[in-house]
Amino acid sequence: MKSIVSSKLRKFAVKSFSLIELLIVIAIMGALAALILPHFATSESQAKDTVCDYNQAGTVRFLNMFRTMNGVYPSGFHTGLWDGGATLENVDGEDLSTPPTCYNMANKSTIEALTENESKSLAAAGITKLAEGAKTASAIYSEDGEGTVTTFKVAKIKGDWYETYDTTGASPVAKEDSVLEFNGRDFAQILADNSDKYDEMIPLFVAPTIDWENAYLDSGDTEVESKIQVPLVGKCPWPADGKLRYYITFFLVDSTGKNPAKLAGTACPECGVLSQTAF
Numbered sequence: 139m140k141s142i143v144s145s146k147l148r149k150f151a152v153k154s155f156s157l158i159e160l161l162i163v164i165a166i167m168g169a170l171a172a173l174i175l176p177h178f179a180t181s182e183s184q185a186k187d188t189v190c191d192y193n194q195a196g197t198v199r200f201l202n203m204f205r206t207m208n209g210v211y212p213s214g215f216h217t218g219l220w221d222g223g224a225t226l227e228n229v230d231g232e233d234l235s236t237p238p239t240c241y242n243m244a245n246k247s248t249i250e251a252l253t254e255n256e257s258k259s260l261a262a263a264g265i266t267k268l269a270e271g272a273k274t275a276s277a278i279y280s281e282d283g284e285g286t287v288t289t290f291k292v293a294k295i296k297g298d299w300y301e302t303y304d305t306t307g308a309s310p311v312a313k314e315d316s317v318l319e320f321n322g323r324d325f326a327q328i329l330a331d332n333s334d335k336y337d338e339m340i341p342l343f344v345a346p347t348i349d350w351e352n353a354y355l356d357s358g359d360t361e362v363e364s365k366i367q368v369p370l371v372g373k374c375p376w377p378a379d380g381k382l383r384y385y386i387t388f389f390l391v392d393s394t395g396k397n398p399a400k401l402a403g404t405a406c407p408e409c410g411v412l413s414q415t416a417f
Contacts, residue, residue, distance in 0.1 A: 197344050197385050198404050200368045207365040208353035210264025211401065214275035215342035215387065217292050218243060221271040239386065241303050241310045243341070247293035254279065255395030256338060257290075258357065262398035263389075266358035268292075269347035277358075295339040295388075298324050299405075320388075320403040328402055329390070335397040336390035343384045344404075 205211050218239070243249075252260070257279040260266075267275040268290045279289060302316035317324050323331065325339055350368040352361055388402045 203366055210353050212348050212350055213265050213267040213354050214348040216269045216345035216347050218343050219270050238301055238303055242299040243293045246297045246299055247295050249291055250294055251291045255393055256391050258395035259392040260399045261357040264354050266354040275347045292340050295325055318405055332390055335392055337393050338391040340389050340391050341386045343386055345384045
């Protein structure tokens with residue numbers, strides 16, 4: 139009997155793991171996890187970047203297709219501002235705009251009301267309505283007994299915009315090597331290239347407030363059904379968390395009101411840019 143029990147105990151001892159062996163296995167599993175998990179995170183980031191590039195390219199295509207088919211751009215872009223012109227940077231302690239965008243709008247632009255002629259330049263391009271805050275799009279200007287009254291404030295770009303800011307200090311500082319460019323031209327150069335017709339550049343967001351179903355001709359005097367059906371486009375795939383994550387369009391505007399506004403290009407709130415001439 140003793141030999142039988144002893145034999146069973148020996149078999150049991152052979153099948154068990156020592157503490158050192160368990161620790162080795164745990165260490166190996168931890169090392170594998172450390173190697174694999176960053177790869178998954180990188181793959182997810184790359185996938186989102188790819189989707190972002192695809193969506194942004196689609197946004198430019200649809201805007202150009204809409205204009206080609208209807209002769210004007212769609213109406214109802216979002217200004218990226220709250221009612222009265224406050225930036226989306228911070229409301230009740232909640233950051234509502236992606237950092238590069240809110241820094242650019244707050245520091246590299248001047249928040250001003252559209253002038254009558256600037257409104258007419260946008261309206262001549264079909265942009266007869268804009269949206270701000272959480273409101274739906276409404277008329278960009280109205281006529282009263284004394285003339286034209288503009289109803290919106292916008293960010294008028296006064297310098298270069300940047301993709302990246304250093305936020306380690308007391309206030310964000312733009313990284314000089316991250317200037318937004320279209321076809322190798324920064325905003326100042328683009329305005330200089332088009333100075334015979336345009337002297338302002340205004341960012342507008344491709345938000346759900348846009349009316350893709352109708353086209354507004356003759357500065358809004360004529361409303362017709364769009365000749366092309368366009369799905370909602372413009373949403374950046376990165377987590378929104380209540381933030382304005384829609385692609386930004388940059389329109390050249392004529393402050394004399396003689397020339398209809400023209401699309402210069404688009405930018406992702408956090409990623410890269412696309413020139414409207416890319417397609």
